[in-house]
Amino acid sequence: MDSPVERVQPRVPVDAAPAQARPAGSSREGAPGPAAVRPSAGPLAVALWAGAVLVPVGFLAVFFAWPVASLVARGFVTEAGFSLDGVRSVLAAPRTWRILGQTLGLAAAGTAASVLLGLPGAYLLYRCRFPGRAVLRAMVSVPFVLPAVVVGVAFRSLFSVTGPLGGLGLDESFAAIMVALVFFNYSVMVRTVGALWSRLDPRTAEAARVLGASPVRVFCTVTLPAIGPAILSGASLVFLFCATAFGIVMVMGGVGFSTIETEIWYQTTQLLDLPAAAALSILQLVVVAASLLVASRARRRSEHALRLRGDAGAEQPWRLRRDLLPTLVTGLVGVGLLGVPMVHLVVRSFATAEGWGWRNYALLATTGDGSLSVPVWTAALNSLVIATQACLVAVVLGVLVSLVASRRPRSPGLARGVRLLDAVFMLPLGVSAVTVGFGFLITLNRPPFDLRSSPILIPIAQAIVALPLVVRTLLPVLRAIDPRQREAAAMLGAGPGRVLASIDGALALRGLGLAVGFAFATSLGEFGATSFLSRPDHPTLPVVIFRLIGRPGADNFGMAMAASVILAVLTAAVMAAAEAVRPREAEL
Amino acid sequence: MRGLSVTGAVVKYGDLVAVDGVDAAVEPGEIVALLGASGSGKSSLLRGIAGLEPLAAGRVAWNDEDVTTVPVHKRGFGMMFQDGQLFNHLSVAGNIAYGLYRQPRAARRARVEKLLEVVGLPGYGARPVSELSGGQAQRVALARSLAPGPRLLLLDEPLSALDRNLREHLVGVLGDALRTTGTTALYVTHDQDEAFALADRVGVMDAGRMLQLDNPDTLWRRPVSRRVADFLGYEPFIDAELARRLGGPDAGPGQLVGIGPAGLLADAAGTALPVVEQRYRRGEVLIDVRLPDGQLATVTAAEKHDGEELSVRLDRAGCAVLPG
Numbered sequence: 078m079d080s081p082v083e084r085v086q087p088r089v090p091v092d093a094a095p096a097q098a099r100p101a102g103s104s105r106e107g108a109p110g111p112a113a114v115r116p117s118a119g120p121l122a123v124a125l126w127a128g129a130v131l132v133p134v135g136f137l138a139v140f141f142a143w144p145v146a147s148l149v150a151r152g153f154v155t156e157a158g159f160s161l162d163g164v165r166s167v168l169a170a171p172r173t174w175r176i177l178g179q180t181l182g183l184a185a186a187g188t189a190a191s192v193l194l195g196l197p198g199a200y201l202l203y204r205c206r207f208p209g210r211a212v213l214r215a216m217v218s219v220p221f222v223l224p225a226v227v228v229g230v231a232f233r234s235l236f237s238v239t240g241p242l243g244g245l246g247l248d249e250s251f252a253a254i255m256v257a258l259v260f261f262n263y264s265v266m267v268r269t270v271g272a273l274w275s276r277l278d279p280r281t282a283e284a285a286r287v288l289g290a291s292p293v294r295v296f297c298t299v300t301l302p303a304i305g306p307a308i309l310s311g312a313s314l315v316f317l318f319c320a321t322a323f324g325i326v327m328v329m330g331g332v333g334f335s336t337i338e339t340e341i342w343y344q345t346t347q348l349l350d351l352p353a354a355a356a357l358s359i360l361q362l363v364v365v366a367a368s369l370l371v372a373s374r375a376r377r378r379s380e381h382a383l384r385l386r387g388d389a390g391a392e393q394p395w396r397l398r399r400d401l402l403p404t405l406v407t408g409l410v411g412v413g414l415l416g417v418p419m420v421h422l423v424v425r426s427f428a429t430a431e432g433w434g435w436r437n438y439a440l441l442a443t444t445g446d447g448s449l450s451v452p453v454w455t456a457a458l459n460s461l462v463i464a465t466q467a468c469l470v471a472v473v474l475g476v477l478v479s480l481v482a483s484r485r486p487r488s489p490g491l492a493r494g495v496r497l498l499d500a501v502f503m504l505p506l507g508v509s510a511v512t513v514g515f516g517f518l519i520t521l522n523r524p525p526f527d528l529r530s531s532p533i534l535i536p537i538a539q540a541i542v543a544l545p546l547v548v549r550t551l552l553p554v555l556r557a558i559d560p561r562q563r564e565a566a567a568m569l570g571a572g573p574g575r576v577l578a579s580i581d582g583a584l585a586l587r588g589l590g591l592a593v594g595f596a597f598a599t600s601l602g603e604f605g606a607t608s609f610l611s612r613p614d615h616p617t618l619p620v621v622i623f624r625l626i627g628r629p630g631a632d633n634f635g636m637a638m639a640a641s642v643i644l645a646v647l648t649a650a651v652m653a654a655a656e657a658v659r660p661r662e663a664e665l
Numbered sequence: 666m667r668g669l670s671v672t673g674a675v676v677k678y679g680d681l682v683a684v685d686g687v688d689a690a691v692e693p694g695e696i697v698a699l700l701g702a703s704g705s706g707k708s709s710l711l712r713g714i715a716g717l718e719p720l721a722a723g724r725v726a727w728n729d730e731d732v733t734t735v736p737v738h739k740r741g742f743g744m745m746f747q748d749g750q751l752f753n754h755l756s757v758a759g760n761i762a763y764g765l766y767r768q769p770r771a772a773r774r775a776r777v778e779k780l781l782e783v784v785g786l787p788g789y790g791a792r793p794v795s796e797l798s799g800g801q802a803q804r805v806a807l808a809r810s811l812a813p814g815p816r817l818l819l820l821d822e823p824l825s826a827l828d829r830n831l832r833e834h835l836v837g838v839l840g841d842a843l844r845t846t847g848t849t850a851l852y853v854t855h856d857q858d859e860a861f862a863l864a865d866r867v868g869v870m871d872a873g874r875m876l877q878l879d880n881p882d883t884l885w886r887r888p889v890s891r892r893v894a895d896f897l898g899y900e901p902f903i904d905a906e907l908a909r910r911l912g913g914p915d916a917g918p919g920q921l922v923g924i925g926p927a928g929l930l931a932d933a934a935g936t937a938l939p940v941v942e943q944r945y946r947r948g949e950v951l952i953d954v955r956l957p958d959g960q961l962a963t964v965t966a967a968e969k970h971d972g973e974e975l976s977v978r979l980d981r982a983g984c985a986v987l988p989g
Contacts, residue, residue: 487719561750564717567737568744569764570813576738579763583754 122573129481130498133474141505141541144516149362151519152355163352164359173340177360180336183251183326184319187258191315192308194259194410195266197403203271207395213411215656218264220415222652224602225261225324226619227641230626231422232257233329234638241421249331257325260414262315269311274304275392292399313372320364321509324604324619328626337361338511342608345515358512365508422645426638430631437635441643445636448628450614453621453640457647460601460618467539467600472593474540475547478502480581482548483555499552506545510605513538518609535610535617539600546595554588555581594655598648618644666729668692668849669714669817673723676706676713683709685873686723691817691851696843697878698852698864700896706873707853711819714851715744727816743815747822749806751794757781757805758790764813780808783842800831807839811846818843820852824859836862857897861885869893891921891987899923899985901960910957911936913979919989928983929954929964935978943969 152164167173202214220228234240236253247253277300285295323338330339337357344354395404429436441453449456482499486492505513517538521527558580566576604619611620618640625637669691676684684706691697701707712718714725716737724733732740743764751760758777765773781787784804789797797805803823810818823839824832840863843850854860860867861881868878877889888894891902902923905916912935916922931952938954941961945951952964954975964977 559750561746561748562752564715564737565744565746565750565752566763567717568715568742568819569809570738570741571763572736572738575766580752583752 126481129477133478133502134498136474137502137505137541137544140517140521140537141508141513144520145508145512147520148355148358148512148516151351152359164356167353167356167360173357173360176335176337176340179251179334180320180338180364183255183258183322183336184316186251186255187262187319188312188316190255190259191262191266192312194406194414195263195270195311196308197406198263198267198410199269199271199274201395201400201403201407202267203275204392205395205400206392217267217411217415219649219652220260220419221262221264222598222602222648223261224604224619224644224648225322226328226602226604226622227422227645227648228257228261228418229325229328230622230637230641231418232260232325233626234425234634235418235421236329249329249333251334254326254329254334256414257329257418258319258322260418261322261325262318263410263414265315265318266308266311269314270304270307273307274300277303279393310372313368317365317368317372320368321361321511323509323511323608324602324623327604327608328623337364338509338605341511341515345518345609351519354515358515361509361512419645422638423642426635426642428638429635437632437639440632440636441639445625445628445633446630448633449616449621449624451616451621453618453636453643456616456621457618457640457643459615460644461647463536463539463617464597464600466533466536467543467603468593468596470536470540471543471547471596471600472589475544475551475592475596476585476589478544478548479551479555479585480577482552483558483581485560499548502548503545505541510538510542510603511609513541514606514609517606532612532615535607536600538606538610539603540596542603542606543596543599546599547592550592550595551585551588555585558584590657591655594651598651598655601648601651602644666690666726668695668728669851670726670729671710671714671723672726674710674713674720674725675722676709676718677721678709682873684713687870687873687875689868689875689878691849693816693849694847695865696840696848696850696852696863698854698860698867699870700854700857700860700867701870702855702896705870707870708821709873710870711744711821711851711853714817715742715819716740717744741815742817742819743810743813744819744821745803745806745810745823748826749802751797751802751806751809753794755794756790757786757792757794757797760794760805761790761809761812763809776812777808780812783811783845784808785838799827800835803827803835804838807842811842811848814846816849818848818850820850822854823852825855832856832859839863869896871896886982886985888923888985888987891923894923894985894987899925899928901956901962902987903956903958903960907956907958908979908984911977911979913984914981914986916986921987921989922979923985923987924962924979925983925985926963927965928980929962929977930980930983931964931966931970931975932978933976935976937974937976940970940973940975 153159153161198217202210202217232253233248235242236245236247236250237243238248240248281303282295282299285299286292290298320336321338322336323342326334326336326339327342330336335343337360341354341357341361344350344357426437427433427435441457444450444452451459478498482495482502484495486495517534521534562580563576566580567573571579602619603617604623607617607620608623611617616624622637622640622644625633625640669689671687671689674684674687674689675682687706687710689697689710699707699710709718713720716725716732716735720733724731726732727741752763755763758774758781761777761780762773765776768776777790778787781789784807786801786804786808789801789805794802794805803826807823820839824835827835836859842848843863852860852863857867864881866878866880867884869876869884871892876893877884879887884893885897888897888899894902900923902921903911903913905918905920905922908914908916908922911929913922913924913928938956941953941955943950943952950966950969952966952970952975953961954964954977956962962977964975
């Protein structure tokens with residue numbers, strides 16, 4: 078099959094080529110005037126499409142825009158009316174600036190390390206050909222889908238005073254958290270850069286070599302500028318993930334270390350200072366908006382013409398002399414950074430006060446020493462039920478959004494609307510889950526939506542978090558459909574409904590597996606929003622793990638380990654099943 | 666009027682007028698080819714007739730029934746696309762049966778079998794379309810578009826993505842398939858050999874307008890304008906006086922004579938002209954001579970010519986008289 082990226086899909090036939098040269102935004106007169114005679118859509122079709130737009134938009138408005146907007150407003154409104162006092166007092170506090178500094182410092186360090194380690198990895202895993210590469214690529218991408226709480230627990234036990242690396246004295250330290258963040262984001266860097274690097278035409282570099290440039294000079298003057306936008310794009314994404322990391326910092330930071338995210342949680346749930354939390358949320362939004370802006374700039378730059386080829390053409394066989402350094406670096410990262418914590422987590426889950434054994438797993442059927450309200454297995458079941466509900470909501474809405482956003486309407490107004498819809502549903506990706514959870518807490522607790530005690534709140538919040546991932550998975554698949562395929566079907570007598578089912582539907586079905594996997598895995602491990610909304614008598618697995626890790630006692634710690642292994646295995650199983658049915662077109 | 670009639674069709678893409686007031690008609694059972702360079706509006710006209718592009722003005726009718734506002738899938742027209750547009754997620758048989766879904770299963774299967782035979786691919790039904798060669802894929806695309814028995818088949822440069830030998834072979838397959846199924850067809854191409862080989866009538870389009878629509882013989886012998894003659898391959902164009910001196914057809918003052926590919930012959934009794942260049946093509950020798958008005962003209966000969974001058978004359982049948 079053709080690579081979707083290289084396939085050009087003119088909406089107009091070749092004959093009318095000049096029409097394509099028109100910039101997309103300037104098509105004022107794109108639609109024929111009122112005199113135009115055209116087959117028109119029936120009222121039923123109009124109603125159905127309107128529904129496909131209004132249902133997801135309504136959902137997003139009520140469960141995302143409103144809570145977040147109210148949260149922002151809360152920072153400015155006091156009993157006396159509009160006031161900047163709340164924001165001002167938060168901004169005046171030295172604690173705020175220390176936390177902002179820690180957040181930015183952590184994100185910057187995590188990003189820098191991810192880029193430095195990720196580049197050799199991207200080169201080795203996407204530019205070189207060697208046996209076992211597919212397995213290595215899959216292994217490298219596992220950490221990204223692991224729940225943050227699990228990663229936090231693994232690294233915490235590694236660095237804890239009694240852990241194997243306890244001697245370094247890094248427990249609850251900046252460095253330890255940063256290493257965990259790199260573990261988490263390494264694959265983002267490798268995938269983003271590798272995807273571009275693997276398709277870079279090697280002949281450009283060859284041309285430079287023939288002109289007398291050394292390998293180092295070729296890398297600096299040809300390769301680096303070409304993959305630069307991908308590095309920038311990946312780095313800003315990693316920065317975003319690091320700056321909004323919640324679970325890892327909560328588990329590993331203890332009392333000594335906090336970021337804006339954890340501080341919002343602390344102000345809300347521990348100090349009950351909502352205006353301060355709101356002001357911090359606004360600060361967080363600014364950080365997120367800035368990094369998203371850089372990301373979109375970078376992405377636009379990466380769309381510059383590059384000489385790209387299909388995967389096969391650009392790859393080279395692995396050679397010891399040339400590839401020694403990247404191989405060593407990647408091997409070290411793979412074993413030391415990715416392998417050791419995971420292996421340690423599994424091994425540690427079998428360590429008990431009475432020696433090695435299944436005791437920690439057996440204890441999962443209990444409430445521990447009474448610190449839990451339900452047995453861990455019940456929490457796991459809760460997680461599965463909630464993830465199923467969240468997944469259902471996210472996938473139904475995601476399918477609707479993707480279907481609408483993959484249309485190419487003739488009218489410029491509608492085309493703008495479609496682009497806007499696409500952009501709007503990416504917003505939850507940029508707003509931290511903590512903000513969403515906190516927003517739910519302050520808006521959905523009174524009429525018309527008094528859902529505070531409703532069990533549906535958590536799946537809805539998780540669906541909001543998972544929705545962008547679903548859309549990002551399905552949309553490329555639907556967009557890769559040549560519009561003439563639909564025309565061909567129509568010419569064979571298929572009405573709009575049948576075209577949708579037999580062309581769009583048939584292909585979207587292939588992306589659906591991956592979308593379901595992402596949605597399910599995301600909500601399974603979701604901790605940011607859930608930690609605000611979870612009810613004590615009905616906790617999810619990540620919430621239980623967090624509670625266990627915060628309690629003293631060997632059994633509690635062992636149970637946290639065992640529960641983390643269970644959560645990791647569940648997530649990995651879901652993602653493995655999803656990857657198995659992954660279509661080529663899907664990104665991420 | 667029976668068959669297709671297009672009146673004053675206009676297709677616009679934004680400000681660009683791709684089809685600018687075209688009239689055309691195709692009678693039942695007839696094959697009409699539309700010739701034109703890329704950008705001439707021929708594909709846009711086809712899409713306008715299919716309903717894939719809205720008409721900014723004009724009307725499309727079948728048997729006098731206006732179908733201009735009828736949605737694509739209810740027009741009963743079929744289309745074969747340049748790159749086939751087979752559905753990759755369906756087998757060969759699945760593709761061909763796509764337009765037959767209203768028929769019972771047995772009838773569907775029989776129809777698929779029959780069409781695979783018509784296009785010369787019997788037994789290919791179960792194959793995935795990704796395993797087909799370019800030529801096979803286009804045959805399947807043809808079978809698929811013929812399967813529902815469209816009252817009009819629109820073919821949009823169906824062979825232009827194939828290499829030359831295959832194209833020449835498939836023109837035959839296509840023509841046979843259209844004739845045996847008695848399909849009414851409108852065939853868009855930029856290759857005049859294809860058009861003349863297949864069509865009952867050929868139209869020439871340029872800049873969104875239909876310059877001439879005639880049977881192949883009339884079109885070839887009596888192009889209505891220099892533009893049409895130019896497109897068909899007449900060159901160079903000389904004035905009436907020079908044409909008479911070279912023994913060509915009688916042309917009035919102000920008229921032009923276009924020299925066709927076989928319009929200039931070597932003839933010892935003719936006018937001696939300087940030889941500029943000689944080259945081989947497919948076993949023949951093309952000899953460029955300089956006409957008295959300075960233009961180059963080409964004579965086809967069996968072998969290379971010795972000497973700096975060649976005596977030539979115009980062949981009346983190989984030339985066309987055109988308005989100036």
